[in-house]
Amino acid sequence: MRVSLFCLLVALPGIALSADDSAFVARQRRLLEVLSKEPVSLPAIAGRLAVDSNRAAAIAAFDSMGRDRSLSNPFHGYALMAVYLHFRSLFPDSIHRLVREVFRSRGLYRGDTENHWVMYYTGMYLAAQTWPNEPGTEWFNGKSSEENFREAEGWLGHWITLTSTIGQGEFDSPTYMPVFLAPMCVLYDFAIDTAMKTRARMMCDLVLADFAVEDLEGNYGGGHSRDYPADIINPLIAQTTRVAWLYFDQPGRMIWDDPQFRPRVRASWEIVFPALSSYRAPEIVVRMATDRSVPYVQRKRKRVRNVIRFGDELNPPVYKYTYMTADYVLGSLQGGILQPFQQHTWDVTFVSDKPYNTIFTVHPSYSKRELGMFFPEELNVLAQDVDRAKIVYTSPDKWNSSSPYEQTFQYRNAIIVLYNIAPGAQHPQIDGFFPGNLDDRTVDSTGRIFCRSGNTAVSFFPLRPYTWIREGDNWRIRSPYLKNGAVVEVAAVHAAAEYTEFIRQMRTHRIDTTGFSRVPTVTYTTLAGDIMKFEYDGARTLNGGDVDITKTPLYDGPMMTGDPGTGVIELHYGVRARVLDFRQGRIIER
């Protein structure tokens, strides 16, 4: 007999209904229903078990996946444990034995990225907690339950400390953010140790707040550590859009059901664990994500992925700058090699009911030195190895790239992007992405580009000649000059006349590029009258004063603040504040 979903959710461990979050619970339920119809995967099985969709078949599928020894990467170990713990009471003895056997005899790979390790050690922590006091002979890695527990606890603590003091490494990734949130939800749901449970909850708050302050109607705007080309040019297909929908009811519908926004990877449904979790986004975080009534600047400090070669610092800082409005987000990283091969340095992304709602530029760089900074394999074969796995690393047409020849200077709604590409560098060009479905795209006689989409107007001033290339539904501009760049200013326009006036005003603004042929240098006066001056490898000045980006706090904005090294991060909304004190392992509400 089919049990009603409502009754099942009430009965599920970790899911409690209350009058306050009925809308959230309804979205959880809807997500689980959708997931239950997805092709077989551990998240889909969880969805089926949650909505009681042919439970026997779901258990059989779980049994089958549990027996598949090829499923041993970090995504599988923790997900197996998470599904097992959520539905333990439903499983027959054979499943209990099977899951135990996986951790006894399967060589689980720890992985080589930050998200891998978070998943791996979350899985190991919960497994060692579930089967305590067992000797090393009962574990695949020869370590006792106690050893595995302490190791997992140690690394998770280390990661939490790093993240709350010098920032996350795989930061603000539209693809990978959910695989940090999901394990933390699972840890919050099932960690017995109250200190770990609290820290997991705090990390859920932090990861979600990191997203919330740069979320625009489900779009994760600005610079990202890692993302894939399809997601970069079509932001709403990203995995984080599901997070936005679940927690913030953005963009107001399950947009991924629309073919225009179909995700690149349908099977990646890590959101299942937040959808099963008893973790609730604090109201203050929901407000941070949804209130765009006043434009604001959010600055953040993050860290570069571990630099294992060609560098003197393991985790150099990353400086982020994001300007949020109700209509668009303009955000950037400072440039340079901050992450291997999937970096997205800057963009303007705007609210739209159409896909491809973003504009940005990139130097499609690749080098064995870049990969050697982050991976231990042989320099001479790393590029081809990455191409096998990620497809596009050496392509001249790629949209994601970390270039050593790219630097940015942003102030509020304006950004100067400069390129100083070394002779002999791979792919000596800069490319820019423009949607094909803009409401308007006007190019004047100087090559300056004006665009409008909905309520957003963009002035894009290329600093060197370029050509337009039609690419499917969209446009690429390509400029083959080594010293290069663009000056971009964005504005909200709510009527055709405002857009016309925007163009007229922008045309009166002179951009001074004196000396550009020697060193890329730009002086630009914004519509608001602020004078930005930026020299490649030189100073950034605003209205005559130096802008020292190295002073960027861990978080600095009206809704999120924190100083580096303190482990204390404050979330603000109105007169309310939520303090995440990672030093003390406690949350303080004010």
Next chain:
Amino acid sequence: MKSLLRVPSFSALLFVIIAAGDVAVAQRSSGGIRVAQRVTVYMTIVASYRAPQGPPADPAYGLFVSADAGLTWQHRGWREYIRTFYSEAGNDGTIWSACGNGVLRSTDNGIHWKVTTGWEVTEVLKVKAAPSLPSLVFASTAYGVFRSTDRGETWEKKTAGMRRPFSGDVCIDRTDPRRVLAATEEGVYLSENGGETWRQTGAAGKGVRVVVQDPFNASQFWFGTEEDGVYRSTDSGKKWAQRSPGSLHSAVYTIAIHPRRKDCLYLGTYGDGIFVTTDGGRHWEARSNGLSNMHIHALVVLPSAPDVLLAGTLNHGLFRSTDSGGTWQSCFQDSSQVWGLSVRTEGSSH
């Protein structure tokens, strides 16, 4: 620490090699007792680009072991992918594996394994036990050199004196385990106090990929660089001189020294295949006939049958030669990256 000079008295043993088909079997005579010995070759495949044929029964990566001079191979240990870079057996029979998951140890010939390291040790590229003191183990990792003095029970990071610690290989002097050479991204470093402190002695600023000790002359060492050929030291690693193959200053990933012929050694390079010298590096000759891939990452000469060489390539699997490198035949896993080859004879490893 105990000196090798007082430990295995190999010099007192008489080796008689019997070639039984392709199975290399050595017999030794000591005090009138003859003991048959099998040569074991350990091969590590870090990645494979063919779809595994029905995993896990036929894993395409990890540790493989051959007891018949490289003709056939059996997978040993974890069948799942854990990024196994290198394996070798210490003189006490302990098998060590350098992996993404850390340093793995097996004391029962690869049936059971323990990850001996915690989260602090990862991206391990080589692991070597001291020939004269098997409880002393060094691991070269992307984060520096780590040392265990208790057979892997505990590990300590040992990078004092190194500016940039990325290390791809380590070589422990067989005559004095306090003397250790480390291949790093900025040259070769020498420690004379068991890794407590290091000083750079060669190839300043150059990536060094491999360092080996000469079996004939304990004070002679060789190292291969990322893009500057091969270097030799004749004073226990204090001073170095380039001995590159002609004008080819290639990336040298692997060096194999002939076990019976003095001054004869082979180099495995990136892009230029295999070279041999018979005069200590004065002259070099290409030995790549039959190789379909010229990116050689691992190379061994079988001590018991020195005409037999095995070469591991990046992406084209394992090749075997029975005529001292004159010709090569593909023999295993033709779509894989063979990262490591090592040989154990009489409980020693080469």
